[in-house]
Amino acid sequence: MAQTKALKGFKDILPNEIHLWQRVEDVARDIFRRFAFFEIRVPVLEPTALFVRSIGADTDIVEKEMYTFNDKNGDSLTMRPEGTAPVLRAYVEHALHLKSKVARLYTIGPMFRHERPQKGRLRQFHQMSVEVIGAAGPLVDAELMAMAHMILARLGVSAALEINSLGCPDCRPAYNKALVDFLESRRDNLCDDCRRRLDKNPLRVLDCKNKKCRAEVEESPAITDFLCLPCGDHFAAVRAGLDAMAVPYRKNRFMVRGLDYYRRTTFELVTDQLGAQSAVGAGGRYDGLIESLGGAKNTPGIGFAIGMERLVLLLAANEPGQTPGIDLFIAGLGAAAGNYAFRLIHALRGIGISCAMDMDNGGLKSQMKQAGKAKAGHTLIIGDDELATGQAVLRNMASGEQRPAAIDDNDINTIATALAAEIQPGA
Ligand SMILES: [Zn+2]
Ligand SMILES: [Zn+2]
8 A cells, every 4th residue: 555645545635626525514513503403523433333233244334344442452343334323322321301402503514435436426525414312303304304405405406305214124024025026026127235235224226326226126116105094194204294384395215224223213415516416414313323323212313314415516617726815924134134024924823813923933935836826815924124214015916006104113913904905805
């Protein structure tokens, strides 16, 4: 493995693209705030057993994709492959049910899965994920979808909301049986993966990307015809909630989730802006998961995650990268001017101006070049003559216009304040 390259599937996010990441986060945080969600930060490393128990031992994630290793004590640890289990673990560990009837939590950060890297899919990827714990009613489901929809809309990403219900432990077994019976009769036409899924997790056959499999499941029984009365009522009320908020959606009975713990409502936000149809966000209800992680019996929960890599790709398609700039570069020429510049930038930074100088005190040409590369809005040029006369040269880097700026014997803070006013946009 080359030591001077990032690992395969791991990517540096450079300063010229960071503004897109920050915008995604800023918009999401603002929408989370409006919906009364609070941030929680949980560790990247957790005991392996947490994910085996929550995600399920015979899922692709646990079987093949987790970064799992023994630490020096011989404990098996895993880099989190998703955000829900750690947040639920924290909810149980800190007894957050005592703090409020319903916990509304979000977290933003890196997740890790050893998958084949492709465009928009990395081994270290980033998610914004949201959990509502302690509310069972269908309006919460609709509210969450509306929130995800609002985040994408604010970012200018057009994504369609697709919804489905996966039923519950009362009604899903009958559906599973009907589905398996149907698929068994067509086993020979399914792809290798789906033949395996048929034995382990038949629901997953429904969302196989293989064209032949898609054609085969077209006629399969629909889960929505098998929902028990409470599940059917719940699904209808979710749709009524979306209608009440005028959030557009479509039903997709082929949408299932990769993880075992989902039940009742599931949803995805699907875009075709990245070529083939792909989900930028997905979520669902996981009543029962909290109890299985040691929480109170029958604690309901629902959540979703939005993948940030794909969002950033979508935003980047519409705008070029940009190198972040600074307000002011101070070119101090010679030892005395350099000293003055050093005092002045500190005073300017104290009142909010972003500024830099050449700490190694290079020549004028070199320093003007540095000012250009730093994307400085203005450059203040100070040499021995300017120090003597108390008048430096202030250059607007965009227009090239130059004008005098006072650097006389006044208190350095007074000089800084006057200069800050000079370089304000529009001044
Ligand atoms: Zn049911
Ligand atoms: Zn298949």
